[in-house]
Amino acid sequence: MSLSKQPIKGARDFYPEDMRQREYIFAVWKEVCELFGYEAYDAPILEPTDLYLTKGSEEIINEQTYSFKDRGDRNLTVRTEMTPSVSRMVAARRQELAYPLRLYSIPQCWRYERMQRGRGREFYQLNVDLFGDESLNAEVEMIEISDTVLRKFGAKRSMYEIKLNSRKLIDGFLTDELKLDKTQADTIRRLIDRMHKMATPAFTAQVENTLSPTQRDDGALDKLLAFLKADSLEHLPGSVRSHQSVDDLKRLMRDLEGLNITNAVFDPTLMRGFDYYTDIAFEVFDTDPQNNRSMFGGGRYDGLVGAFGVDPIPTIGFAMGDITLQNFLRSHGLAKEIPSTTDVYLFSVGDTVDETMGVARELREMGVGVATDVTDRKPAKKIKNAVKMGVRYALIVGEDEVQNRQYTLKNLKSGTEGKYSTQRIVSIVEDYRAG
RNA sequence: GUGCCUGUAGCUUAGUAGGUUAAAGCGUCGGGUUGUGGCUCCGAAGAUCGAGGGUUCAAGUCCCUUCAGGCACCCCA
Numbered sequence: 120m121s122l123s124k125q126p127i128k129g130a131r132d133f134y135p136e137d138m139r140q141r142e143y144i145f146a147v148w149k150e151v152c153e154l155f156g157y158e159a160y161d162a163p164i165l166e167p168t169d170l171y172l173t174k175g176s177e178e179i180i181n182e183q184t185y186s187f188k189d190r191g192d193r194n195l196t197v198r199t200e201m202t203p204s205v206s207r208m209v210a211a212r213r214q215e216l217a218y219p220l221r222l223y224s225i226p227q228c229w230r231y232e233r234m235q236r237g238r239g240r241e242f243y244q245l246n247v248d249l250f251g252d253e254s255l256n257a258e259v260e261m262i263e264i265s266d267t268v269l270r271k272f273g274a275k276r277s278m279y280e281i282k283l284n285s286r287k288l289i290d291g292f293l294t295d296e297l298k299l300d301k302t303q304a305d306t307i308r309r310l311i312d313r314m315h316k317m318a319t320p321a322f323t324a325q326v327e328n329t330l331s332p333t334q335r336d337d338g339a340l341d342k343l344l345a346f347l348k349a350d351s352l353e354h355l356p357g358s359v360r361s362h363q364s365v366d367d368l369k370r371l372m373r374d375l376e377g378l379n380i381t382n383a384v385f386d387p388t389l390m391r392g393f394d395y396y397t398d399i400a401f402e403v404f405d406t407d408p409q410n411n412r413s414m415f416g417g418g419r420y421d422g423l424v425g426a427f428g429v430d431p432i433p434t435i436g437f438a439m440g441d442i443t444l445q446n447f448l449r450s451h452g453l454a455k456e457i458p459s460t461t462d463v464y465l466f467s468v469g470d471t472v473d474e475t476m477g478v479a480r481e482l483r484e485m486g487v488g489v490a491t492d493v494t495d496r497k498p499a500k501k502i503k504n505a506v507k508m509g510v511r512y513a514l515i516v517g518e519d520e521v522q523n524r525q526y527t528l529k530n531l532k533s534g535t536e537g538k539y540s541t542q543r544i545v546s547i548v549e550d551y552r553a554g
Numbered sequence: 555g556u557g558c559c560u561g562u563a564g565c566u567u568a569g570u571a572g573g574u575u576a577a578a579g580c581g582u583c584g585g586g587u588u589g590u591g592g593c594u595c596c597g598a599a600g601a602u603c604g605a606g607g608g609u610u611c612a613a614g615u616c617c618c619u620u621c622a623g624g625c626a627c628c629c630c631a
Contacts, residue, residue, distance in 0.1 A: 128622075171631080182555075183629075200631055230631085233555080236624070316627090392631055413630090438631095468589050495588095502591045517589060529590075536590085 129232070129240025136509070139457035141243070144272075144441055145225055148245045151268045152223040155260065157247060160222050162204035168194040170203045183231050197229045201246040202395070202423065202436065209250055209434075210427030218251030218432070237412070237446050247417075248436035250424070255367055257435045258399050259374045261417055265403055265437060266380050272444075273453045276382045279414065280404045283371065284389035286418070287398050288364035292346055296358055297339045303329055311347065312390035352385050367399060395420040401437070410450040415439035456509070462548045463528075464505035466492040468517035475516040478526060478541060485545045489514075506531050511551060514544065 126132045133141060149159070168186055185197040198204060201224055209216060224246045232240055247264055249257050262281060269279060289311075293304040306329045314322050323340060330339050342356065349355040352365055352372075359365065368385055375383045383401075391400045400418030405411055417437020425431030448454045463482065467475040472493045479489045490510070492501050498515070505513045515527040520538070528544055529536035539547065 123621095125622075183631085202631075232629075234623070235626095238630080392629090394631065497588070498590045499587085500583095500591090504591090506591055513590080515589070519589090527589085531591075534591085 127240075129234055131239065131241065135459075136457075139460070139509075140445070140454075141441065143455070143457050144444060145243075147271045148223075148225060148268065148439075151264060151271055152245075152247060154267070155221065155264050157221040157223040160205065160208065160224050161226065162198075162201070162208060162224070164198055164227065165195045166198055166204060166207075168196040170207065171196055171199065185229050185231055198226065199228055199230045200438065201226045201228070201244065202248070202420070202438070205246065205248055205436075206423040206434070207427060209432065210424045210429050213424070213429040213432070216250075219257075220250040221248075222250070223247045237443050239442060243441040245439045245441075246436065247438070248434060250432050250434050252435075253421075253433035255371055255374070257433075258371050258401075258419070259378075261435055261437055262371075262375060262380065262383065262401055263378055265401075265415070265417075265439070266378075268439070269403070269447075272448055274447070274451065276380070278406055278451050279382065279447075280406050281375075281380070281383040282386040282389045282402050282404060283368060283383055283399065284386055284391075284401075285364035285368055285399045286396050288359070288362055288368070289387070289390075291362055291364065292359050296346075297342060298334060298337070299330075299339075307343070308390060311388050314347070314388060347387050349385070349387050355387070364398070371399065391416055391418065395423055397421045399435075405447050405450065407447075407450045410446055412443075414443045414447055458511060459509040460488060461490045461508065461510045462488040462552070463490070463512045463514045463544070464492065464501070464508065464510040465489050465514040465516065466498070466501040466505075468498055468515055471516050471518065471521055474521045478514070478516055481541050482544065485541070487545055487548050502529070502531070512548065 131137070152159075168184075171184065184199055187195060189195055204226075205222060205224070209220065209222075225243055226246065227241060227243050229241050232238055234240070245268075247261065249260060252260075265281070266276075270276075289308065290304060293299045293307060294301075299307065307326065310322065310325055310329070317325075323344070326340055326343060327335060345356050346359065352360070352369055355365065372383055372385070375381075389400065389402055391402055396418040398419040398421070400416065402416030403414045405414055415438060417435070419433070419435040421431060421433045424434060445454070465475060465479050465482070475491060475493050479491045482489050490508075492504065494501075502513050511531060513529040513531055515529070517527075520526045523538070525538040525540060526544065527536055527538050528547065
């Protein structure tokens with residue numbers, strides 16, 4: 120029995136061409152975050168299991184994480200997300216950090232899930248968090264960053280839609296208006312989350328089931344349906360239209376419009392897992408009918424830092440996974456060929472091995488990335504190889520070149536070639552890199 | 555975790571009602587062209603038919619199990 124050549128279930132190998140895609144995505148993420156003044160941080164990939172238990176949901180820990188006991192008998196869990204870790208870090212230095220605090224990270228996370236398209240067990244995720252700004256400006260900033268990232272990848276605003284909702288609004292409606300208790304509210308919220316997947320009668324039946332007779336007589340179902348039907352803030356029932364959250368959402372949308380972010384819509388059915396979200400949440404959807412799914416989202420979670428026993432800090436953040444993003448880019452034809460990181464494929468022709476290596480060293484000293492090929496293979500093969508690797512230039516060192524110290528540089532994209540000194544080659548490569 | 559579908563060379567697939575040496579294209583490698591790729595011609599390598607077990611004189615083809623992938627559910631932190 121030979122060893123398996125496959126990576127473990129749900130995990131990916133990154134060969135150079137995959138790695139280039141990944142590096143490209145990370146580079147865009149990093150660039151945008153840094154444009155907005157966010158700074159990079161990192162945390163261990165292993166955390167105490169307790170860190171994830173604080174949010175409740177024991178089944179998630181048991182069934183959907185990689186958890187184990189280490190040799191010191193500690194219960195550890197491979198991180199499934201970054202938010203608990205960054206909250207822990209901020210809580211630990213609560214007093215000394217400078218606020219508003221802007222942090223980003225691109226961690227690899229692991230979730231023990233059943234495989235499906237766009238959902239593996241291992242993924243990278245951009246995490247962007249803003250601590251210490253309770254104003255709506257923070258919401259605007261989060262969404263503006265999300266929008267900027269997508270547009271840096273070449274996306275048009277028609278390719279995605281930003282759905283907005285407020286947990287405060289929903290909760291206020293469910294408890295004040297419908298008079299539901301907490302358990303009922305949780306159940307209803309979960310139902311709303313799934314309502315697009317259910318037939319309407321099934322949905323209403325289950326809602327009715329949750330309601331008490333008094334609530335039913337009170338017309339709670341109809342009120343709920345009227346609420347959920349609202350496709351804009353103006354269409355909300357009059358009774359909730361004066362809620363503070365409605366004003367917040369209105370202002371948020373007005374601000375976004377001011378930034379030309381016109382693809383943001385209010386959606387009262389948007390729920391987003393919702394365990395630690397406390398107020399406004401948003402989620403970005405792919406508008407392509409082939410891939411019409413949620414790509415990523417975020418929201419305000421003011422309670423998490425305080426869970427570590429320090430004074431709470433208002434916090435908002437979002438996270439974007441690399442797999443869903445790649446699906447989005449592909450479905451809209453935005454995926455790019457990324458050229459090799461090697462500038463020059465340098466090869467010998469004839470008995471010029473020493474000279475070839477010498478030229479390579481000379482170029483490297485001047486900052487050019489050089490891969491050498493001094494095998495006996497035919498020049499045709501060497502060029503083919505360079506093309507396959509995605510290298511832009513082939514550089515040929517044969518007898519003639521050695522004599523004149525002028526080497527044949529071939530642009531593999533255009534097919535043109537000429538003989539140049541190493542100095543000249545460096546500047547040609549630099550020009551190409553510059554764009 | 556539940557249900558359904560899929561699994562043949564690196565890739566895409568063909569394989570007759572189960573019958574001897576499993577086929578093709580692309581790709582790979584070599585050669586025509588010993589200093590030049592994306593064209594063309596010739597040739598070669600490459601598959602214990604995902605794996606394990608069973609039925610049968612005989613299984614890629616039927617049955618069971620298992621692994622992997624896809625879809626729906628669950629979940630989506």
